[in-house]
Amino acid sequence: MTSLADRLDAALPQTQCTRCGYPDCRAYAEALANGVADIDQCPPGGQAGVARLAALLGVAEKPLNPSYGVEIAVELVARVIEADCIGCTKCIQACPVDAISGGANLMHTVISAECTGCELCIPPCPVDCIEMVEAPGLPAPYVRAPHSLLRYGARQQRLRRWQAEDAAARARKKAADPLAAALAKARGAPP
Numbered sequence: 001m002t003s004l005a006d007r008l009d010a011a012l013p014q015t016q017c018t019r020c021g022y023p024d025c026r027a028y029a030e031a032l033a034n035g036v037a038d039i040d041q042c043p044p045g046g047q048a049g050v051a052r053l054a055a056l057l058g059v060a061e062k063p064l065n066p067s068y069g070v071e072i073a074v075e076l077v078a079r080v081i082e083a084d085c086i087g088c089t090k091c092i093q094a095c096p097v098d099a100i101s102g103g104a105n106l107m108h109t110v111i112s113a114e115c116t117g118c119e120l121c122i123p124p125c126p127v128d129c130i131e132m133v134e135a136p137g138l139p140a141p142y143v144r145a146p147h148s149l150l151r152y153g154a155r156q157q158r159l160r161r162w163q164a165e166d167a168a169a170r171a172r173k174k175a176a177d178p179l180a181a182a183l184a185k186a187r188g189a190p191p
Contacts, residue, residue: 004056005033011052013141014148015044016096017118019069024096024152032057043069044117044141075140076132077115078122080108084129091121091130097151116141116148 002010009029020041022028031037032053039053040062047064054061064071080091080100087105092098099115102108110121112135122130141148174180 003033005030007056008032008053010145011045011049011056012042012145013044013049013116014145014152015116015118015141016148016152017044017116017120019043021068025149038062038065040065041068043071046071049142072117075135075138076117077112077135077138078110078117078119078130079112079133080110081129081131082107082109084127086127086129088126090124090126094120094124096120096155097148098155099151112138114148114151116144 005026006029009026012025012029014025016024018024020028020037022031022037028037028041032039039050039057039059042049042053043064045052050064051061078091078100085102085107087102087107089102089104089108091108092100092102096118097114097116099111100108100121101111110130115135117132117135119132122132138144174184
C-alpha cells in the first residue's frame with residue numbers, strides 16, 4: 001500500500017520548481033501529508049492540481065494561492081539565446097532534470113522535450129540569456145511527470161555519487177599528506 005505522501009507526490013506535476021516553498025515536489029507532498037502545507041501552493045499544477053490534492057486529502061477545493069504564482073495556460077520551456085551565452089554552466093547546475101546541455105565556456109542549449117518549465121535556470125544566468133518560450137506541442141506536465149521524476153531522481157543520485165567521490169578523494173589526499181596526518185594525530189583526531 002502506498003503512503004499518502006506517495007499518492008500526493010504522484011499527483012504533482014514534478015516540475016521541481018520550488019514555487020510552493022519546498023525544495024522539490026516530494027518535500028511538498030510530505031508537508032501536505034503532515035498537514036503543514038496547503039493544497040493551493042503549486043502553480044504548475046494549476047487549479048486541476050489543487051482539485052487532485054483536495055480529493056486525495058479529503059478537503060474542500062480552493063483557488064490557487066497567487067502568492068505562490070499563477071497558473072500558466074500554455075506550456076513554457078526555457079530557451080538559451082545562443083549568441084549571448086558565455087558558457088558559465090550556472091544554468092546546467094540549476095536545472096533539476098538535466099534538461100540543459102553544454103560545457104564550460106561553450107554554448108548551452110535546452111532540450112525542450114525534457115524541460116519542465118521550472119524557470120530555475122533563469123536567476124543564476126549572469127548574462128540574462130535564458131527566456132521562457134511557448135511550447136504548444138509539449139504534453140502537459142502531468143503527462144510528463146513520471147519521466148520528469150525519473151530524470152530528477154537520476155540527477156539527485158548522480159549528485160550524491162559525485163559528492164561521495166569528492167569526499168573520498170579529499171580523505172585520500174589528506175591521508176597521503178604526512179604533515180596533515182601528524183597534525184590530526186597531535187589534535188587527537190583520526191588522520
